[in-house]
Amino acid sequence: MGNDLQENENTYEIKHIHSSGVRRGSQDEARDAAHLELDKEFTRQKTSLRNQNWDVIISCFGVSFTGFFFGYDTGTVGGITNMSAWLERFGHYNSTLGEYEMATPLVGIIVSAFHIGCIVGGFTIARLADSLGRRIPIGIACFAYMVGLSVQLSAGHGKWYQYLIGRMITGLTVGANAVLSPMLLSEIAPPRIRGVIVNFYQINTTHGILVGYIVDYATKNKYSDDRMWRLPLIGGFIFSVVILPFLINAPESPRYLIKQGRYDAAKKCLARLRGLNLDKLAKPQPSPDQLSTLDSVDAELRFLKENIHYQEQRQRNVHFGQLFSKRFLKRTISGMCIMGFQQMSGIDYFLYYGTKLFKSVGIEDSYKTSIILGAINAAMTYVSIFVADHLGRKKGLLLGSVGCFLCLFIFSTVGVVMIDKADAPNYQLSGAIMIVFTCLFIVVFCCSWSAIASVLVSEIFTLEIKSQAMAFSQAFNWGSNFFIALCTPIITARIGYAFGYVFSGCMFVAIIFVYFLIPETKGLTLEEIDDIYDKEN
Structure with a gap:
């Protein structure tokens, strides 16, 4: 038993040879040489997408389409609840106003119920990743999404509670996929473009928001019956089906396959990620380039087997409380705070209730304003996909926190001074200023917190705690989202635009947090990031 433990420790130390310079014998030297060659291979990879494996990139984009579900719900729910x-x-009918309405707290509960489902999905469906892999649970989650939509569509008159239950079920899907998709993408993406690949999820999220705004606007103007709100929900069925072919074709995580002892499948997967199909390998003699790729695949397979074998030994005693042990505490705090700050930046303050916010400053057709904001959000995401890998994680979050703080502070101050406390509010001037700073906020957010947060959280956790830790971090994201969705209509009804100071204050705290606790992970392999945290401990 003692010898086995010593052997496992030796295996783990192999990954540290490159940085520490320690040599431990001829066998270790041979393995070290293989790892050095692997590092050189990573270095030779170009950051330009045109030099990458497009088969894998297209599959990754298909998997990341799960982000569309979250974006589409975000884009439609605010408009639907105002239809x-x-x-x-x-x-219920308000005889005084002569129109139908719903109590503000109830609207907040219905909108925020979605995030309760997200939290549950992150801790249930997402946990299947350890036993079923990454792809199958994503498929299960997509099926749950269609069930949730069916429950909402079949809700009868006055049965708002059935609609609420349906939103909770669709939330299961989004919560699970928010963990599973970045996890799979981070494990199959080449390190040099991992930030770009993982950000495919965010691209689809912003696309979903924009499409949701457009669909709401179109159905609101075209129909006056239940088709007005039902057609946006029916669109969700179409998007659930679109993802299936991509999901079937996507490679499984090689780390999961190795963990399950399926080494041949893992080797084929690693080869495919490098653009080599082992089933169609040139025979009888592979080309020199193919042989070189095979050597790299074999070296990476050995490296991952050793690393995963070590982590499995430690994982046998891992439980949820282990996330707060000395070794993992900093990672756990970093993950939950990063995901919490992403939502407490205030982005959903605008996305969920933008329709009401801009209507309050005199903009009659606020659905059009929401489409403009959604278009800016989607367009800037294409710029932001390169930020995480070119600007860096830490610097990007720092600059983004400063920019978001300034935009939110000015937006809130204008709203409080020129509208809430003004005797004769100038809606035209104040509305113009607030829209400008809202647009600037979205630009800054897209190029920082939107682009970097999910990438960083998918990188910092080791395999032994990854599914639990990512689910826990994502729970803080959904918890913050729940707070915003539930409280925004209630609090803004009482204190108006001063609520924006809450989000600007969170961004001020985020500046301090990122500066002192977040390491730079740009361009590092997942194992090298582990080394950074392990050395700190």
Whole structure:
């Protein structure tokens, strides 16, 4: 038993040879040489997408389409809950105003119920990643999404609670995929472009938001009956089906396959990630380039087997409380705070209730304003996909926190001074200033917290705690989201635009947090990032 433990420790120390210069024998030297060659191979990879394996990149984009579910819900829910047909079906008639309405707290509960499902999905469906792999649980989650939509569509008059339950079920899907998709993408993406690949998820999220805004606007203007709010929900079925072919074709995580002892499948997967199909390998004699690639694949397979074998030994005693042990505490705090700050930046303050916010400053058709904000959000995401890998994780979050703080502070101050406390509010001037700074905020957010947070969290956890830690971190994301969705309509009804100071204050705290606790992980392999944290401990 003691010899086995010593052997496992020796295996783990192999990964540290390159940085420490320690030599431990001829066998270790041979393995070290293989790892050095592997590092050189990573170095030779170009950051330009045109030099990458497009088969894998397209599959990754398909997997990341799960982000569209979250974005589409975010884009549609604010408009749907303001539609006259939806209020007539689930609200009550106000004889004084002569129209249907719903109590503000109830609207907040219905919108935020989605995030309860997200938290549960992150801790249930996502946990299947350890036993079923990454792809199958994603498929299960997509099926749950269609069930949730069916429950919402079949809700009868006055049965707002059934609609609420349906939103919770769709939340299961988004919560699970928010853990599973970045996890899979980070494990199959080449290190040099991992930030770009993982950000595919965010691209699809912003696309979903924009499409949701457009669909709401189109159905609101075209229909006056229940089709006004039902057609946006039916669109969710289409998107659930679109992802299936991509999911079937996507490679499974080689780390999961190795963990399951499926070494041949892992080797084929690693070869495919390097653009080599082992089933169609040139025979009888592979080309020199193919042989070189095979050597790199074999070296990486040996390296991952050793590393995963070590982590499995430690994982046998890992439980949820282990996330707060000395070894993992900093990672756990970093993950949950990064995901919490991403939402407490205030982005959903605008995305969920932008329709109401801009209507309050005199903009009659606020659905059009939401489309403009959604278009800026989607367009800037294409710029932001290169930020995480070129600007760096730490520097990007620092600059983003400063920019978001300034935009939110000015937005809130204008709202409080020129609208809430003004005797004769100038809606035209104040509205113009607030929209400008809202647009600037979205630009800054997209190029920082939106682009970097999910990438960073997918990188910092070791395999032994990854599924639990990512689910826990994501829970803080959904918890913050729940707070915003539930409290925004209630609090803004009481204190108006001063609520924006809450988010600007969070961004000020984020500046301090990122500066002192977040390491730079740009361009590092997942194992090298482990070394950074292990050395600190």
